[in-house]
Amino acid sequence: MxxxxxxxxxxxxxxxxLRQDLTAVRDSKHPAASLLLPRSAVQQLIIRAGR
Numbered sequence: 001m002x003x004x005x006x007x008x009x010x011x012x013x014x015x016x017x018l019r020q021d022l023t024a025v026r027d028s029k030h031p032a033a034s035l036l037l038p039r040s041a042v043q044q045l046i047i048r049a050g051r
Contacts (some may be wrong), residue, residue: 003031008049018042 002020009015015026015028026029026034 018046 003017003026004020006016006018009028013029017023017026017028017031019034022039023035024036025042025045
């Protein structure tokens with residue numbers, strides 16, 4: 001599965017990544033660990049972050 005870095009992470013190397021199917025997030029510094037979430041929870045996170 002592919003991962004995408006948040007555009008809000010900047011260039012500091014502190015990146016949040018989102019799995020392409022919108023069911024998990026992870027810290028780019030520790031890619032082996034990810035937090036699995038319901039798709040609806042990730043969608044709400046995206047919506048709220050855009051405010």
